[in-house]
Each structure stands twice: as structure tokens, then as C-alpha cells.
Amino acid sequence: MYGAVFVFYGKFLMSTYLKPYLPPAQQVALLQSRGMVITDQVKAEECLSRIGYYRLSAYWYPFRESQLVMQAGHQFEVVGDNFKAGTTFSSCLELYVFDKKLRMLVMDGLERIEVAVRTDIALLLGQHDRNAHRLGTLLHGNFAKKVNVNTGLTGHQKWLDKQDSLFRDSKEEFVKHFKSRYPQSHLPIWMAVELWDFGMLSHFFGGMKVADKDQIAALYQVTDGQTLESWLRSLNVIRNICAHHSRLWNKPLAITPKWPKGAAARQTG
Template structure:
């Protein structure tokens, strides 16, 4: 049973509560409009880091924990909260822009690589890795069987004209270069993981990476970031659930400065580095790096907040990927 017992508050009461906790509001009408349009709970993720911190220690324990008080840090304002919200929204859109380009390019890479051997390679277990097609999990199924189920669901649900055209003219299954257009990024990432080592390595080399295992890790992490952004969730200071592997020293020299820095590898900074690296292959003439830098240069000024909360280390401007 839920123990939630906080009272329902009108928008005016919500704003009064925030002001009572020390959040400055210079334009109450604008603040109320934001609460009506965006919502108290969604905005709370952006004023949370502006709340004061309190150190606590349980009786008989030497461990000190850091908690957030209800009161805000001196100088915190509703306008800063909104600026951080808008910054995060623009960041999500930039990330989705880059991921889309990478996803489209990877679809071509996969279908071109395997399609030359079999137009229906995705339906041919012999062309995929044995761990993907033969290793049975606790449910008695292989990862490939689960992936095929998902693939068939995507085909059945699709209302795309090209799907109806191929079904009517040729029937199923679709050739790989057609089928791949129905896959979500997660499906594409899983299929890449299930490819044979030589095929994965060949595609990874196109992105200047030493092996397919590294790209496989990057794709999983990109899928996580993409899902956060696509569902309009807070991204800017998100902890990475599936942290990407970093190349060994010297393998991709541009990443050498971030090797051995756990705080960097667990935050968005490393994902932005990965996007910058891959975008220089996929869209070398794109203005995306400049637009990202422009956004970062305008990071909202607020008490206690900085790009370090995103994992940006000191001197990041001089790192090869950011010059």
C-alpha cells in the first residue's frame, strides 16, 4: 500500500510553497504559466540541485550521508530553474539529432556488410554469432529468438507504404536493407551485438575504432541516452546506467585524456565525446559540434551548478575532441 500523503496543491499554492522555501520569483505570472504548462513534478528535477545539502549521520554509524533539504540555496530563482529546463531540452534535441544520423548510417553499414552474402542475412543464423543464435537463457530461448519476435512485431505493427508494397509484391521476409528500416535503435544495437566478430570489427573500423566490442558498448550506451532524450526525461546530469567502454590508451588518441577518470565515464560528458567522434565520420561537415559548443557556452548561471555536474573535467576545452 502506498504511504504517500502529501496534499493536492493548486498552482498558486505550489508557487507559494516554493517561495516559502526560499526560491526567488521575479515574475509570478510567468512562473504560474510555467507550472501550468510544464508541471511541478517535472520542474522539480531541475530545482532539486538548487536545494541546500544537509549532512547526516545515523546513531552508532561512522558513515555520513548527504541529503537535500527543502530549503533552496541563497540566490536560487525560478528563472534559473526554467533556464536549466530549457538548456536540457535543447541538449536532448541535439543528442537526438546526432543519434539519428548515427543510427541511419549504421543501418547502411549493417545491411551493406551482410547483404552482399545473403539478402536475408538477418534470417540466416549461420551468418550470425553462435552466442546470439545458440546460447539458451534461463527462459529456454536464445537472444536471437527474442530478437526475431521483436522484428516480427515491428513488421506486423507497421503501416508504412513500403511495407505494404513489399508484402503485396514479394511477400515476406523482407531483404535486410528493407527490414532494417523498421528496427528501433535498441533492435539495431542488439543485432549488431549478435553479428560475427569479423563483421563487427569491419564496421567498427569505419568509425576509427579498434574492434567491434568497443562499438558494441558505445551503441548500448547511446541507446540508453537516446531513450532518455526521446522520453523527454532529464538528461544534463544523468548518471549513465550502462557506461560505455573506453578504448585502451593509444588506440583512439582523442580519448586518452578521459581514460582512468570514473567520474567522467559515468556522466554525459563521455557520451558527448562519443557523439563528437562518430559525427565526424557520419557528418563531417555538420554544424553539430559548433551548435553543441554554443549551447554549452551558455550553460545557465545558478548557485553551485556547472558543467562539472555533467562530468566535464577541468581543461575540457583543450581536449582533442573539443578543439
């Protein structure tokens, strides 16, 4: 990803990886040879030993020199190995620290959202049936009835498989108590939500009926449930990035959240 990009007839040409192993001291020398300013070599070696060259390379990647080239009528950006003038190791390290703090702040906000929406779902659907999350009649047809030709399962059946697996393997005290006292029963929705991660939450919300999604969206002054669904799916991607300590700063999202419609969009813009 971070090596020079070669362009061949409008396509990226992948070559065999042959770069040798380099200890931190040689990594520092390599960065300096490419134009990075490193005023404290000992500290730089310590950071590379503790954090890792490849991990830090994501934060100095935008500071590498690049040029635009034309191939077969298409324009491509070719990123080289050398750094732009004035690029310093300390500034790249500051970006890494900033990103770490950003992920911690985001995780705090995501926890609040996750807990709140799980509770919203339990309160809304629980009034219909304690096992509402298991009943396809209370969910959207695309989720409950549409069969995937590859798996032979509906989205709801696949989701329930994960729910049941979490229940079966859980070591939570409330789950052990429930199993011992009600061995023939399923967890009611107001308990089951406590086993959901953000991915299960966002997928289940997407499988709810339109009216139910709209009702929960209204609690957050979001124009409609479909918009909130896209936000939850996008937030799930962000949550996974943060949970795996990956780079969040300057990273495009795999799922783009939808912009609110109408008057609400103008008010929030």
C-alpha cells in the same frame, strides 16, 4: 524522489506519501517559503501550469540544501526541502530550456548515427545472404545459440520475434508493396533495417560476429567492435531519454560507454 531523505540504521526509510494537491499559485508560495527567489509570480504560475511542478523539480533539485550524516559507520547525504541562498526560479527554468535544446541537438546526431550504422550492417551482411539477419550461422553463438532459461529462447529468436511483429504490423508503403508482391518471403536485410529502432539496432549489432563488429567499428576509427557496441547501447539509453522528453542534463547513464583502447584513446583524449 524529491522529498527529504530519512536515514534509519543505514537504510532509507520510506514513509507513506501524504502530500496534498496544490494548485500553481500555492506551488509558487511553497517554493518561496523554502527560499526560492521568484520575481515574477504570474510567469512562475504559468510555467508550473504548462510544464508541471514535478517535471521542473528535477532542475532545482541540485540547489536544495543538504548535509552529510553518519549512521552505523556509513556516511549519507540528506537532502532537505529548503533551497541554497540565491536560488532563483528563472535560473531553474533556464536549465529546463537548455535541456530541451540539448535533447533536440542530441536527437539530430542520433538519427545520423542510427541511419549510418543500419546501412553499414546491411551492406556488410547483405553480401553474404539477403536474409543474413535471420541466419544464426552468420551471427555470434551467444546471440544465436545460447538459450535463456527463463524464456526458452535465444537472444536472436527473441529479436526475430520483434522483427516479425514490426513487419506484420507495419503500414509503411514499401512493406505493403513487398507483402503483396512476395507474400511467401521475408524482407531482405537491406529493407528490414528500415524497421529497426535504435534498440533493435544496438541489440543486433551486439549479436554479430566479432570480426563483423570490428569491421564496422573501423569505419568510425573505433578501436574494436566491443567498444562500439557499448557506445550504441549507451546511445540507445540516451535516445529513449530524449524520445520520452525526459531530463538529459545532469543525469547519470544506466549504461556507461567503454573508453577506446590504446593509441586511439590517447588521440581522442
